[in-house]
Amino acid sequence: MKTEKNRAExxxxxxxxxxxxxxxxxxCSASCPSYNEMDIKPHQFVSYVINExxxxxxxxxxLWKCLSCFACVERCPRDVKPGKLIDAARQIxxxxxxxxxxxxxEIPELIDPDTPQQLLVSAFRRYRR
Amino acid sequence: MQRIGVFVCHxxxxxxxxxxxxxxxxxxxxEPGVVHAEDYAYMCSxxxxxxxxxxxKEKKLTxxxxxxxxxxxxxxxxxxxxxxxxxxxxxxxxxxxREHCSWIHKDMEEATEKAVIxxxxxxxxxxxxxxxxxxxSKVTKRALVIGGGIAGIQTALDIAEAGYPVDIVEKTPxxxxxxxxxxxxxxxxxxxxxxxxxxxxEVNAHPxxxxxxxxxxxxxxxxxxxxxxxxxxxxxxxxxxxxxxxxLCQEKCPSKKSLSEFxxxxxxxxxxxxxxxxxxxxxxxxxxxxxxxxxxxxxxxxSKVCQAGAIDYDQKDEIITEKYGAIxxxxxxxxxxxxRYDEYAYxxxxxxxxxxxxxxxxxxxxxxxxxxERLSDGKAxxxxxxxxxxxxxxxxxxxxxxxxxxxxxxxxxxxxxxxDKYPDTNVTVFYIDVRTxxxxxxxxxxxxxxxxxxxxxxxxxxxxxxxxxxxxxVQGADLIDSKQILKExxxxxxxxxxxxxEGVRKIATMLTASIDTNNFLTEAHAKLRPVESPTAGIFxxxxxxxxxxxxxxxxxxxxxAVKAIGLLAKDKLLTNPCTAHSDELLCNGCxxxxxxxxxxxxxxxxxxxxxxxxxxxxxxxxxNDALCQGCGACTVTCPSGAMDLQGFSNRQILAEVDxxxx
Amino acid sequence: xxxxxxxxxxxxIVAFCCNWCSYAGADLAGSSRMSYxxxxxxxxxxxxxxxxxMFILRAFERGADGVIxxxxxxxxxxxxxxxxxxxxxxxxxxxxxxxxxxxxGRTRVEWVSAAEGAKFSQTMHEFVDKITSLGxxxxxxxxxxxx
Numbered sequence: 001m002k003t004e005k006n007r008a009e010x011x012x013x014x015x016x017x018x019x020x021x022x023x024x025x026x027x028c029s030a031s032c033p034s035y036n037e038m039d040i041k042p043h044q045f046v047s048y049v050i051n052e053x054x055x056x057x058x059x060x061x062x063l064w065k066c067l068s069c070f071a072c073v074e075r076c077p078r079d080v081k082p083g084k085l086i087d088a089a090r091q092i093x094x095x096x097x098x099x100x101x102x103x104x105x106e107i108p109e110l111i112d113p114d115t116p117q118q119l120l121v122s123a124f125r126r127y128r129r
Numbered sequence: 130m131q132r133i134g135v136f137v138c139h140x141x142x143x144x145x146x147x148x149x150x151x152x153x154x155x156x157x158x159x160e161p162g163v164v165h166a167e168d169y170a171y172m173c174s175x176x177x178x179x180x181x182x183x184x185x186k187e188k189k190l191t192x193x194x195x196x197x198x199x200x201x202x203x204x205x206x207x208x209x210x211x212x213x214x215x216x217x218x219x220x221x222x223x224x225x226x227r228e229h230c231s232w233i234h235k236d237m238e239e240a241t242e243k244a245v246i247x248x249x250x251x252x253x254x255x256x257x258x259x260x261x262x263x264x265x266s267k268v269t270k271r272a273l274v275i276g277g278g279i280a281g282i283q284t285a286l287d288i289a290e291a292g293y294p295v296d297i298v299e300k301t302p303x304x305x306x307x308x309x310x311x312x313x314x315x316x317x318x319x320x321x322x323x324x325x326x327x328x329x330x331e332v333n334a335h336p337x338x339x340x341x342x343x344x345x346x347x348x349x350x351x352x353x354x355x356x357x358x359x360x361x362x363x364x365x366x367x368x369x370x371x372x373x374x375x376x377l378c379q380e381k382c383p384s385k386k387s388l389s390e391f392x393x394x395x396x397x398x399x400x401x402x403x404x405x406x407x408x409x410x411x412x413x414x415x416x417x418x419x420x421x422x423x424x425x426x427x428x429x430x431x432s433k434v435c436q437a438g439a440i441d442y443d444q445k446d447e448i449i450t451e452k453y454g455a456i457x458x459x460x461x462x463x464x465x466x467x468x469r470y471d472e473y474a475y476x477x478x479x480x481x482x483x484x485x486x487x488x489x490x491x492x493x494x495x496x497x498x499x500x501x502e503r504l505s506d507g508k509a510x511x512x513x514x515x516x517x518x519x520x521x522x523x524x525x526x527x528x529x530x531x532x533x534x535x536x537x538x539x540x541x542x543x544x545x546x547x548x549d550k551y552p553d554t555n556v557t558v559f560y561i562d563v564r565t566x567x568x569x570x571x572x573x574x575x576x577x578x579x580x581x582x583x584x585x586x587x588x589x590x591x592x593x594x595x596x597x598x599x600x601x602x603v604q605g606a607d608l609i610d611s612k613q614i615l616k617e618x619x620x621x622x623x624x625x626x627x628x629x630x631e632g633v634r635k636i637a638t639m640l641t642a643s644i645d646t647n648n649f650l651t652e653a654h655a656k657l658r659p660v661e662s663p664t665a666g667i668f669x670x671x672x673x674x675x676x677x678x679x680x681x682x683x684x685x686x687x688x689x690a691v692k693a694i695g696l697l698a699k700d701k702l703l704t705n706p707c708t709a710h711s712d713e714l715l716c717n718g719c720x721x722x723x724x725x726x727x728x729x730x731x732x733x734x735x736x737x738x739x740x741x742x743x744x745x746x747x748x749x750x751x752x753n754d755a756l757c758q759g760c761g762a763c764t765v766t767c768p769s770g771a772m773d774l775q776g777f778s779n780r781q782i783l784a785e786v787d788x789x790x791x
Numbered sequence: 792x793x794x795x796x797x798x799x800x801x802x803x804i805v806a807f808c809c810n811w812c813s814y815a816g817a818d819l820a821g822s823s824r825m826s827y828x829x830x831x832x833x834x835x836x837x838x839x840x841x842x843x844x845m846f847i848l849r850a851f852e853r854g855a856d857g858v859i860x861x862x863x864x865x866x867x868x869x870x871x872x873x874x875x876x877x878x879x880x881x882x883x884x885x886x887x888x889x890x891x892x893x894x895x896g897r898t899r900v901e902w903v904s905a906a907e908g909a910k911f912s913q914t915m916h917e918f919v920d921k922i923t924s925l926g927x928x929x930x931x932x933x934x935x936x937x938x
Contacts, residue, residue, distance in 0.1 A: 021524055023522060023561060024561070024608070025518065025561040025588070025589040026561075026587070026588035026589045026605075026606040026608040027589035027590070027591055027606070028591075028606075029588070029591075029606035029608065029613060030588060030589050030590055030591030030592075030604060030605045030606035030613065030614075031472070031591030031592060031604070032591070032613070035606075035613040036613060041606075041611065043606070043608060071591065071592075075472055075591060075592075076525075077518075077522065077523040077524065077525060077527070077528060078522075078523070078524040078525075079524045079525050199814075199818045199821070200835070201810075201814070201815060201818055202818075225818075225833070225835075227821065228817065228818040228820075228821025228822055229817060229818075229821055229833055230821075230829070232821040232822065232824055233820065233821050233824065233825065233826045233827060233829075233912070234826065234829045235826070236829070239829040240829060242829070243829040243832065246832055247832065250832070250834070637867070638866055638867065641867075641868065641869050641870065641871055643811065643812060643815075643863070643867060643869070643904060643905045643906070644867065644904070645904060645905075645906035645907075646904070646906065646907065651904070651905050651906050663811055663815065663869075663905065664811075664869060707837065725840075725872075725876060727870050727871045727872050727873070758870060759837050760837055760838040760840055760841065760869075760870035760873045761836070761837055761838055761840060761841030761873075762838070762840040762841075762870070762872075762873050762876050764841065764843065765840060765841065765842070765843045765844070765876070765880065766876070774837070774841065777836060777837055777841060779843065779845070782834065782836065782841075782843075782846055783845075783846060783849050785834050786805060786834065786846055786849050786850045786853060786855075787849070787853055787936075789803070789805055789832040789834070789850075789855075790803055790805065790850060790853035790854050790855050791853070
């Protein structure tokens, strides 16, 4: 099991974000469409990473409530991009679980017909590389 | 052979903390020419200079190396100290072991090693130094102020009061600048024009002040004390001597569709116009792009109605050439363009405005006659949202990295004024931080909250969505109550970042004044020389140097004036003796050096030379010391190596290279 | 297999800085405590156009491993046009140096204004890293000058 410090470092590495640049303006939380669904708010992602409390972050509801719409990424005046941080936290969960590869043929079966299209588009955007 | 003294400064622990000063002294003693080496806690102090004085006298030193801070800091100090002891001031070299060594390295051994090398390079240079004598140049006792806002006005008045003539060059048709657009000023709520207009009048009436409005600086040549400036006086199409300022032409002008620059495009103006009623000079200009006469040739109404016969359609741009001793830049600021902030719907809704636009709306002479109303439907807003830091403090390329400094205060002012005049209007301010350093500033902000009930919310606005019913849905965050806020507002005011006026880069280039990446002019020293440009004879006044409010601008304007007066009061200036000179035995008169000289300082003379016994007349380059600024372009261009720069000679720089690579 | 790095190698780097912009930029880097390698030694020149190609050749001759020249941004020269001359001269010189085996990475021109302390330190970092990876300069050095 990785230490919290390692996981925080990993989040920074995956996301390419320096959370210390945050000036706590809250524009991310102001922009977030799923704010009310979240227990940890977008602007708080940053301090969870700074304080290396990744366990709480990966166990939060927010982790899977974020739509990856990237409104916060787009509007953040400080290039902190909370959306990328939460995305990186998801990556950590997936990586820690192992077995991270899908057969392309399985994908159509896995898609819930109720899945919002935006999520799919975001996923493509995320995994295109 | 030189007799060199090496003085190593501890600078408290600034240098001694990371550089083994004793080691540097010890190593210095082994350098060629060094006859004396010592260290002291503060070399620049009175006692330190006394040590230098004593050593020069006792050891009969012919050259000095001071290992201390940057030469940009204390070179003059040590040169003066040397001069007092009877040594030529140009026999002093500084080894910069603070800024370039102790402050950036942590490892003692590494830093000491570097300090020794820097000391060696300086010793190598002093070994080849020759005494230099500065020349003299005259001072033209006239100042130029670029920009006619409050900064330029104050500077011009202060210089003129000291008895020196001043010219103000202003781009727009009237002086007054941004301050004339403001309604009230914080923190006293003085009416802006009530305090500015008298000053404008004073400038206009002052016998020593000459105002060129609707004019721009075209070119600048020369140097400190003797600048030659070309000013383009744009064709006003109105004779300034004949016009009485009656305003009839503006009334009758049929072309009234142009957007008023003064009202930030919120109202229209005629093609012949003065920007505002109290304009100085009160003489209109014809906007030739909008004028029907200029576009179609048919109209000429203004000329017909003008009793004084002042309209002159044939007027041409005029170039005025004038000499100045000092130039003050006071070009001021503008608000940033908001086209990259789509989330605030500035381009989508007329009811999303900038603070400067609100300033015009609140102003009795503004587009709404001072009534606070929505520009879309003219209704009084009941719910107003202010958004702070729009484009300020941005790390991305959409905005500016700096804090615009004035927004917190003017927003408090706006909020207070609105709550005072329209008590049934709710005002909400979304802020990141409220920054109120300044006399009576925080008290002012607290009054807005406590006495006027302005609702301050810590958090930003994510987006503003124009609604079909004409309202604006503001989605913001309250970080303290941890909730997302959705608020219907009638009007949204954006505190857009301020940036230096767009023309300033061009002016800085003409003046060869340094400018930073944000287009603010750089001061010579952030703390000790805040109103001077590193380029001698150029002074900075107002926001062109950095964001500041009116009181600060006025104090800086006064400071810039004092610096300019200090220069103008001198009869002669000592010129930099580090000029180029050509070796007449080597020069072959090829003219390459004259081609690269930016100052036209090189001419050619037929001169009789004695080349190892052969007497002949040769065409030889001659450098005019008064014009040469010592850049050294000619020295590198010279194919025969005849040109050299005193104080930075080829041999000296090569000696430094050798010392560093040793 | 990777090439073993010689940890002992400390490059000798000469930086020519113009008095008005880059030297002030280096001062700002200093007063802002933005560190860079001690291997960089700065020589002050009035303008980047004062840098004679001869100085750079001499530096390599005397065993320098890299030479960097810094000046005001094009258009912002204190002497109006000096850095334009410098730019042309250096372009020619550097391609000639490359031709005779002094890699292009060993020479660099960078424009650093008086307000760009961070850029100065960043540039020096990059340059030192580059020279360290290139290793000792073996071309042009006159062994007779070594002591």
